[in-house]
Amino acid sequence: MINRFRFAWQFFRRDWQSGEVKVIFLAVAIAVASVTSIGALNQQVQSSMGQQQKRFLGADLILKSPHEVPTLWADYAQKHNITFDKTLDFASVVVVDGRFKLANVKAVNDIYPLLGKIRVSQSLKKFGEWDNKGPKPGTVWMEPRLLNALSATIGSKVTIGKATLTVAGILQEEPSRATYLFAIAPRLIMHRTDIPKTHIVQPSSRIQYHYLVTASATKISDFAAWLKPKISTGQSIVSKATAAPGLRMALDKADQYLALSSMISVLLDGIAVSVAAKRYGERHIDHTALFSCLGASPRTIVHIYSLQILMIALLAGGLGILLGYGLELGVIALLKDFLPGQLPPPGFKPAFIGLLTALFCLAGFALSTVFKLRNIPPVRVLRRNEQQDSMSNIQVNILTMISLGGLMWWISGNGKMTLILMLSALVVILFARVLVFTAVSLLSKLSSRLSAPAKLAIRQLVRHQRISAMQVFAIGLALMIMMTVALVRSDLIVEWQNTIPENAHNHFAVNIQPYEVERLNTFFNQNNITHSDVMPMVRGRLIERNGLPIMENVSEKGRKHNALQRALNLTWSNTLPAGNKIVAGTWWNEPTLNTVLLSIEATMATELGFKLGDELTYLIGEQRVTGVIQNFRTVKWDSFQPNFYVVLPPKTLDNFPVAYLASFYLTKDNKNQLNALIQHFPTVTVIEIDEIMAQVKSILGQVTLAVEYLALFVLAAGFSVLLAAMQATLDERQYTSAVIRAIGADSRFVQALIRNELLLLGVIAGFLAAIGTELAAWSLYWRVFHAPMQWHLWVWVIGPIVGATVVWLSGHRLSRKIVSQSPLTILKRSL
Amino acid sequence: MIEAKGLSKTVETASGQIEILQAIDLKINAGETIAILGASGSGKTTLLGLLAGLDTPTQGSVHINDKNITDMNEEQRAQLRAEKIGFVFQSFQLIPAFNAIENTSLPLDLAGKKIDEEHVISLLKQVDLGHRLDHTPRQLSGGEQQRVAIARAFVTQPEYLFADEPTGNLDKKTGQKVMDLLFELNEQQQSTLILVTHDEHLANRCQRQLVLDEGRWVQP
Numbered sequence A: 001m002i003n004r005f006r007f008a009w010q011f012f013r014r015d016w017q018s019g020e021v022k023v024i025f026l027a028v029a030i031a032v033a034s035v036t037s038i039g040a041l042n043q044q045v046q047s048s049m050g051q052q053q054k055r056f057l058g059a060d061l062i063l064k065s066p067h068e069v070p071t072l073w074a075d076y077a078q079k080h081n082i083t084f085d086k087t088l089d090f091a092s093v094v095v096v097d098g099r100f101k102l103a104n105v106k107a108v109n110d111i112y113p114l115l116g117k118i119r120v121s122q123s124l125k126k127f128g129e130w131d132n133k134g135p136k137p138g139t140v141w142m143e144p145r146l147l148n149a150l151s152a153t154i155g156s157k158v159t160i161g162k163a164t165l166t167v168a169g170i171l172q173e174e175p176s177r178a179t180y181l182f183a184i185a186p187r188l189i190m191h192r193t194d195i196p197k198t199h200i201v202q203p204s205s206r207i208q209y210h211y212l213v214t215a216s217a218t219k220i221s222d223f224a225a226w227l228k229p230k231i232s233t234g235q236s237i238v239s240k241a242t243a244a245p246g247l248r249m250a251l252d253k254a255d256q257y258l259a260l261s262s263m264i265s266v267l268l269d270g271i272a273v274s275v276a277a278k279r280y281g282e283r284h285i286d287h288t289a290l291f292s293c294l295g296a297s298p299r300t301i302v303h304i305y306s307l308q309i310l311m312i313a314l315l316a317g318g319l320g321i322l323l324g325y326g327l328e329l330g331v332i333a334l335l336k337d338f339l340p341g342q343l344p345p346p347g348f349k350p351a352f353i354g355l356l357t358a359l360f361c362l363a364g365f366a367l368s369t370v371f372k373l374r375n376i377p378p379v380r381v382l383r384r385n386e387q388q389d390s391m392s393n394i395q396v397n398i399l400t401m402i403s404l405g406g407l408m409w410w411i412s413g414n415g416k417m418t419l420i421l422m423l424s425a426l427v428v429i430l431f432a433r434v435l436v437f438t439a440v441s442l443l444s445k446l447s448s449r450l451s452a453p454a455k456l457a458i459r460q461l462v463r464h465q466r467i468s469a470m471q472v473f474a475i476g477l478a479l480m481i482m483m484t485v486a487l488v489r490s491d492l493i494v495e496w497q498n499t500i501p502e503n504a505h506n507h508f509a510v511n512i513q514p515y516e517v518e519r520l521n522t523f524f525n526q527n528n529i530t531h532s533d534v535m536p537m538v539r540g541r542l543i544e545r546n547g548l549p550i551m552e553n554v555s556e557k558g559r560k561h562n563a564l565q566r567a568l569n570l571t572w573s574n575t576l577p578a579g580n581k582i583v584a585g586t587w588w589n590e591p592t593l594n595t596v597l598l599s600i601e602a603t604m605a606t607e608l609g610f611k612l613g614d615e616l617t618y619l620i621g622e623q624r625v626t627g628v629i630q631n632f633r634t635v636k637w638d639s640f641q642p643n644f645y646v647v648l649p650p651k652t653l654d655n656f657p658v659a660y661l662a663s664f665y666l667t668k669d670n671k672n673q674l675n676a677l678i679q680h681f682p683t684v685t686v687i688e689i690d691e692i693m694a695q696v697k698s699i700l701g702q703v704t705l706a707v708e709y710l711a712l713f714v715l716a717a718g719f720s721v722l723l724a725a726m727q728a729t730l731d732e733r734q735y736t737s738a739v740i741r742a743i744g745a746d747s748r749f750v751q752a753l754i755r756n757e758l759l760l761l762g763v764i765a766g767f768l769a770a771i772g773t774e775l776a777a778w779s780l781y782w783r784v785f786h787a788p789m790q791w792h793l794w795v796w797v798i799g800p801i802v803g804a805t806v807v808w809l810s811g812h813r814l815s816r817k818i819v820s821q822s823p824l825t826i827l828k829r830s831l
Numbered sequence B: 001m002i003e004a005k006g007l008s009k010t011v012e013t014a015s016g017q018i019e020i021l022q023a024i025d026l027k028i029n030a031g032e033t034i035a036i037l038g039a040s041g042s043g044k045t046t047l048l049g050l051l052a053g054l055d056t057p058t059q060g061s062v063h064i065n066d067k068n069i070t071d072m073n074e075e076q077r078a079q080l081r082a083e084k085i086g087f088v089f090q091s092f093q094l095i096p097a098f099n100a101i102e103n104t105s106l107p108l109d110l111a112g113k114k115i116d117e118e119h120v121i122s123l124l125k126q127v128d129l130g131h132r133l134d135h136t137p138r139q140l141s142g143g144e145q146q147r148v149a150i151a152r153a154f155v156t157q158p159e160y161l162f163a164d165e166p167t168g169n170l171d172k173k174t175g176q177k178v179m180d181l182l183f184e185l186n187e188q189q190q191s192t193l194i195l196v197t198h199d200e201h202l203a204n205r206c207q208r209q210l211v212l213d214e215g216r217w218v219q220p
Helices: A002-017 A022-057 A071-079 A144-149 A192-198 A217-230 A245-283 A285-293 A298-334 A349-365 A367-373 A393-412 A415-449 A452-463 A465-499 A514-526 A602-608 A673-680 A690-728 A730-742 A747-784 A793-820 A823-830 B044-051 B074-084 B100-110 B117-126 B142-154 B172-189
Strands: A061-065 A083-096 A099-108 A118-121 A129-131 A139-142 A157-160 A163-173 A187-191 A208-214 A236-239 A507-512 A535-545 A568-572 A581-585 A597-601 A615-620 A623-634 A646-648 A659-665 A685-688 B002-013 B016-028 B033-038 B059-064 B085-088 B160-164 B192-196 B208-213 B216-218
Touching: A002 A298, A002 B100, A022 A245, A022 A298, A022 A349, A022 A690, A061 A217, A071 A083, A071 A217, A083 A192, A099 A144, A099 A192, A139 A144, A139 A157, A144 A163, A144 A673, A157 A187, A163 A187, A163 A192, A187 A192, A208 A217, A217 A236, A245 A285, A245 A349, A245 A367, A245 A393, A245 A415, A245 A465, A245 A690, A245 A730, A285 A298, A285 B074, A285 B100, A298 A349, A298 A367, A298 B074, A349 A367, A349 A393, A393 A415, A415 A452, A415 A465, A415 A747, A452 A747, A465 A690, A465 A747, A465 A793, A507 A514, A514 A659, A514 A673, A535 A623, A568 A615, A597 A602, A602 A623, A673 A685, A690 A793, A730 A747, A730 A793, A730 A823, A747 A793, B002 B044, B016 B044, B016 B059, B016 B216, B033 B044, B044 B160, B044 B192, B074 B085, B085 B142, B100 B117, B100 B142, B117 B142, B142 B160, B142 B172, B160 B172, B172 B192
Parallel strands: A099 A187, A139 A163, A568 A646, A597 A623, B033 B192, B033 B208, B085 B160, B160 B192
Antiparallel strands: A061 A208, A061 A236, A083 A099, A083 A157, A083 A208, A118 A129, A118 A163, A139 A187, A157 A163, A507 A659, A507 A685, A535 A568, A535 A615, A535 A659, A581 A623, A597 A646, A615 A623, B002 B016, B002 B059, B208 B216
């Protein structure tokens, strides 16, 4: 075995010197480098985004409950080393010097916040310092709005229930704000030890208990799974996945894009390895026949080549891993301004995945070549045309596709995306041969009018249709994948930018009284403030469906739906709200007052099993309102504008107490207009969400940069395919050109011939890539990104142009290499 | 001893079946030197391939040292070739990336045997290549390449040496020198030499001459 290993190593070294294994080595190294760096980057960006989301939430998980949870739950947490801390949230009137205001009170203890920091200032005019603790016992922190509304200052005495506490800070930013985006009353934070003094918490009090949970990811997921069957009506679990749905959707797509990028670089490098392995196999046929003739058994041959492939896997894999980590470090350095503080090191997992990729890549793509080699008959040393195929090309291609699919699935963990890409690749394979055949048939008819090199180039393509189809396939597939990534990337980035457009509304005004609506609109217009419609809002609880209590008339899963646990905001409108889209039924044009019509948000309707024509009854105050579902509509929840689950026609809710709501946009420089607004409309509550939006934007910016960087890897992988495809036919082209030169053609003629041939190949490959790109993009948008698909004309123009240019340029180098050797040397070598 | 009985070989081509060898009988005694002559396409290389166990006949059998190699599988035939047979080819068949020492040691490497480098070098010196030990085939002339091939053929001290047109790619003078070395080493190692050639002068150096024509023996 040692001798065999030594021989395999010697063979590898010699093969390396002669360039036999360089392309395959390069392809594997690029594959591993891209998988490792994407893996490491993905892990760090994910971890960074996860950290930010947790800070956003203030914990890994929040368990909300209207009552205290059983002590058993806290015991479980303690037993499993999970931090489990309680905050109390309740609405209470707070008083300063006889001035009253309803506040959203949060009572915290010393370890709050578990994650993230609180920004507290001592002055309304200054940005505060970050603090990692809440207020001390006997003191409170207030939001600026509350301070203004109560005309309080630092040091003012504030009465909450029966307790009198001191204002010690102005609360500017707190974690977990994401879960209170639409809390109407301004925030006040106090220490939990002061709660008994307030006498507010009584058995009948409406208190929300928020249990903040932090631990390792595994423990959190175990705890969540343990909790899930135990939570009852009114209780809910908020995780980074359920908070801020707009952000979550953007991050989900980023996740998918990262997975797509790593899959695509694997797919491209797989193709490169596969093409290079084919050439490697062909170049070793004669050696193998000789080995066999000199006494090497088929088993020995498999051992030798397998050992050589293992060496390539380990060396190229090792180099790829080092490159991958190096590149990743470079990118982190580039992104440092966008990343929060210290990132955890990427660990060894990406290296492990990189190494497995190398082994899998070579096992899947090159071992089939090795097994073909074992069956080369020894008599080939005497008769070169003697060759036996143990596996047909179809079998090898199927094996390669299965290996590729398996590898992509394993790396991305996304079966649907893998299937889509594999099917698109399959279409490209099937089309490659047909396209080459059709193109060369058409060109053959035109060839009489062309120059001699062009004519000969077409004949070359006709004669070598199989090899041409392979090249068209490899180059076409590489182009297709690169164009798909470019297309998905640019569309995703545009979509993310649209998630929070530059002038997205960053403030909400709530509690607007009916008599203030017109004045508020005037105020907005006079001060040039961009704003939404001022929408009416009535709170109602869904109690019946088709005359039956709602809990008896929805599925078991539906019973736990959040919309049935609380009152919903109902609004009315004559027109379909901005950003909404009817997906079933019709909007009302001139509704009659005889029948109350309802427009219901589509996702909620699906989850609760509602149908058009269903009668729903809402309890508003003490009164019942019954309406018929007229339509379902989708809502853009991430629009940062007022959105509603239920919309009714105007006048249907006239008899109910109503408050209005609007969103508006203020730049940082115009922030002082807020004071004017508060002065003009003292009862209106303003919610500032600009800080939260800045956080969301920073996360999206980070993801966008990562995505742009990943495109470079796809480019490198595409280059390795091109190189492998060019190398694959180098011998054939060298021989043909040597024969042509031997019978009198000059170097320029040969160079023109090669360039013409490659130009044709490039155009056909580019056209093929355009077909594949549209197909892959259509499937990805439809099934994975759930985004509308449109035709991309540029793909059909750019594809053939880029294909021809890239292949022609690489052909330039190739043609120089081919003519640089004397025809005699090439012909002697081919004997 | 090598014995062929009723050896036939038929191959499929696009234009139908071609019978390359027809019911060939042959007996070669140990230590004998034998030349197989014939025009191009007479079937002599095919016969060499069958006798050396590189190929299998359509009909008939080949026995080497009383063992029927026709019934053996490829693993067993490979082992037999590794232990008992050496080859010299018209086109030298050297590995371009290997130097003279590495090419000569190749059969030992493939058999997983320990390489006695001194033995390898002494063989190369015997074929006058002591000054070309580190040279790769591209750095060697045709005659030198064939001498490396001869050293390689004898490195395992084979019982049987098969040579297929060993001077076919060489000029007369170089060919002469190469054959001198081949016969010298063959005599030294007392191998059985089976030489395929169309060169009668060369064939005459063997103890026995057989002539093939269209796959059948004919009188020389």
